[in-house]
Amino acid sequence: MTYADTTHDVRDPELPGRLLTTERDALIPLLRARPDDDFALATLACPGWTVRDVLAHCAAALTRVVEGRFEQGGFSPEANDRDIAERADWTNARVLDELERGMTEAGAAIARAGGALDGVALGEWVHSGDVRDALGAPGAYGGQGLGSALTLLARVTGQKGHQLLHADLDDRDDPLRLGDASGGLTPARYIGDAAMLVRLYAGRPVPGGVTYELAGAKAEDLNIFG
The missing domain is CATH 3.30.1050 (Nonspecific Lipid-transfer Protein; Chain A)
Structure with missing residues (x-):
């Protein structure tokens, strides 16, 4: 049996951006249609984080990528907690606005990074699955x-x-x-x-x-x- 080997293929620099925009087009409308109470649901995949916390983290991480801001701990747990805290008084709609912009714009920055940030796109897609899982929505990790x-x-x-x-x-x-x-x-x-x-x-x-x-x-x- 021949196994598809993508580990040594020529990198497609546009692939992470396509993954993000594909998920954006499916996830953002789903979230905008949910009541505010759903954003307070706990996530099994990220203990201690609510759906809103995961979304705030994702939005902040993509903003960091777009703006090239990786100082002060980058994507460390401390930086993630700080990003979430900084958005504590935002409306859910504002968090989604930032997330939508990030999923739209981060692909270009990831492409330019030569592969170093490809894992960010994968992590964002996985977190989308975490949110779907918490909401009981179809398509988690798929x-x-x-x-x-x-x-x-x-x-x-x-x-x-x-x-x-x-x-x-x-x-x-x-x-x-x-x-x-x-x-x-x-x-x-x-x-x-x-x-x-x-x-x-x-x-x-x-x-x-x-x-x-x-x-x-x-x-x-x-x-x-x-």
């Missing part, structure tokens, strides 16, 4: 951007030197290769759907009733954000 997200995931795991993993995806035609073979570890094997694979690599909770097979690695070993 949707139209899934193909682009998997391409970025393969590239990020390769850059980070993660253990090579061969993924046979129930809902995708082509199997996928993630990670890097240079570490010398025996390749791991995953069988299941693509959204579950994203959850594992993002360190997100596994919903009840979802089954998958993972051999040759532990789920916690896959986490790219841990």
Whole structure:
């Protein structure tokens, strides 16, 4: 069986921006239609953060990318908490306005960064899944951007030197290769759907009733954000 290997392909600098705008077009209308009470819901994926907190963090991070502001801790937990606190008195609509602008404009800055910020686009897309999950909305860690997200995931795991993993995806035609073979570890094997694979690599909770097979690695070993 031949596995699609996106870790060593020529980088498409426009891919992160396309992922962000694709998710923008789906997520922002969904959020603008939700009542304010929904923004106060807790998120399972980000303990201690509400839906609004996640959105404020995402909006601030993308603004930092657009403006090239990575000083004072960059994307550290302290900087993230400060960004959220700075937006505490904003309306939900204003947070969404900033998020929409960021998802629209950050792609160009990410493209210019030569790959160093590609993971930001992937992280923003994962956080979109966190929000959908908390709201009980469909498409968490999936949707139209899934193909682009998997391409970025393969590239990020390769850059980070993660253990090579061969993924046979129930809902995708082509199997996928993630990670890097240079570490010398025996390749791991995953069988299941693509959204579950994203959850594992993002360190997100596994919903009840979802089954998958993972051999040759532990789920916690896959986490790219841990």
